[in-house]
Amino acid sequence: MNPRVLDIPGSLIREVASKKRASSIDLGLGEPSLKPNPAHFANAMNYIAEHGIKYTHNAGDAALREAIARHYDYPEMHNSSNVCITTGSQEAMYVALKTLLDPSRDELLVVDPSFPSYVKMAKLEGVPVRTVEMSEDDDFAFDAQRILSGLSERTRAIVICSPNNPTGRVIDRAQAEALVGALERRGGDPVWLIHDEIYREQTFVENEAYLAERYPHTIVTNSVSKSNALTGLRLGWIIAPHDFIQQAIKAHAWVTSCADTFAQQVALNVFTTLGGVNEHVSWYRAQWAGVVEALESSGLRFIKPEGSFYACVRLPDGVASLDAALQLLEDHDVLAIPGAAFGESFEGWLRLSWVAPLDRVREGISRIAKFVKEFV
């Protein structure tokens, strides 16, 4: 068998999550707990009743590609020919990395802490990966100078997830400007930015930067999973310059052929309904306010989330996050994800998701605060 597949380790997130009990307060979940809007499904059912469910073009349904391009309206990337519809943002990222990076020559730079998939995908393709760690002293804020310090001669792309999973940090306009300016002054073959925007509709600050608005060598990946509680629909996309998308469509065509026609019709209804993409924003804002309040009164050291639906809390010095997560579940019946799952730089932290009902999240935070005090 292929050693690159054999070498993929099991998921630490899943290992911990599998120990959850029925009674547990689940702060581990990486997906919305809201129900999706049934109107989007009704639209897709009407389409199927009339047309059956044929293949679409490899790149996706033309109307959906157009609607997505117009909605985000990125400079030089606002036409349907800048969009490739994929099987969730997972395939979007996989195809983007596969298309962009030549394993014999290129390296990928990943900004840590980060969701583990970027590193695992690159390894699966035989692409060398470097990571660059943001500073714990600064609550892991995106820092352009730190990111730039991670570049090597061979770096061809940098993956940035903002709002970030796990930290909840958002890259702001000043740091984006500094990063993009330095990359433009660098000369030679461009270093691409891959912006994972999966938590875009869970943004709680107003100085957030969209890299595609500032830098022409940007590839955006996203999906309707988190914005519209449609994780299981597996409907995502890549937005990128035309020449890149043409090549990405070819890779996508041989990996999965095309995205699900039904799912594409669901997404088309999201994008053609006024406010459809933002239909869950107010729920997240209210939830966020309650969670921040609970964290502030908990006595825990925490990173105030600027985006995403996570909040991270610091464990006492010297406590390993995996041990802590297992003990927290065993003794206090709360599931949280150990920081170690997101790179070495995040050891000593726990990631809490806050998509459960607010009183459950509050109770979970209260139990974690009690748990942490036991060490002192």
Add this chain to the structure above:
Amino acid sequence: MNPRVLDIPGSLIREVASKKRASSIDLGLGEPSLKPNPAHFANAMNYIAEHGIKYTHNAGDAALREAIARHYDYPEMHNSSNVCITTGSQEAMYVALKTLLDPSRDELLVVDPSFPSYVKMAKLEGVPVRTVEMSEDDDFAFDAQRILSGLSERTRAIVICSPNNPTGRVIDRAQAEALVGALERRGGDPVWLIHDEIYREQTFVENEAYLAERYPHTIVTNSVSKSNALTGLRLGWIIAPHDFIQQAIKAHAWVTSCADTFAQQVALNVFTTLGGVNEHVSWYRAQWAGVVEALESSGLRFIKPEGSFYACVRLPDGVASLDAALQLLEDHDVLAIPGAAFGESFEGWLRLSWVAPLDRVREGISRIAKFVKEFV
């Protein structure tokens, strides 16, 4: 960018198909023209209304995996742990090749004529490919001795699509026995068989062989696309020995995460409805009988289809299939796919699909017969 992606040529099938007019008789289509059974969608809608649309396990919904394993009931592969649900049979084949083959060591053997995706996927992964051609004199019947003659020291897997696209030939039990017997006597690391069963429910002979019933090192790929007119649903699977599936699930997890939950519920209804998988079989049998009759009275040299929904006709000697397909469309308004799209061994042939209404297929065959007579 990745040279393996840049090097993928455009699709000859799509190049020809793009020239189709509204008036054209379409014998090019590679998907059913039937409408899917709405009951399967109603079941999925009920599920979504109750549960929302969350991620499933990477390997797929447990009930669907179980239902598929039981339906096919292959020896040593009849448990849910032998099944991985994928985004159509395209991702099933992609993940199977990616998981099985070590690009630094292994070669893939493809039995030609064949659908071009196997070779393109292997090249995308950097896996060397050899092809072995079945004999035109024998109407491209699967021939164990010929297949075995294509093996090299490095061959780790053989892809066999039976019923075959494009030829419509089916590997029979005698040839399967000869092939499997020789592979078992060979010793050393096993050579795997990958059986693409996508046209299984379009089989019109009774001596067909299922390789997984005869050889333990068999990987099966399939989907509900052709059997149930659900091409756009993108719901397929791999059935394989447990140890292999465990590794394939990891590769699948980083390529697409998991299959669409809605699509999995549609497929679950197919597999849990009595006769659901076979609901379109009688339509194909009737259609097949009419097409064979039309071909027999046409005067054309044709390969009598044993399976699939294609029939192939011979062009006059020396006529290139791409030129012929373009001229046929231009002068007679009939779309057929040039044999050259399926490997050099199929140059000089045209592939006709017969999913259009029978009178249109008959008219198309009649025009092709007229077109061929013009050369004599």
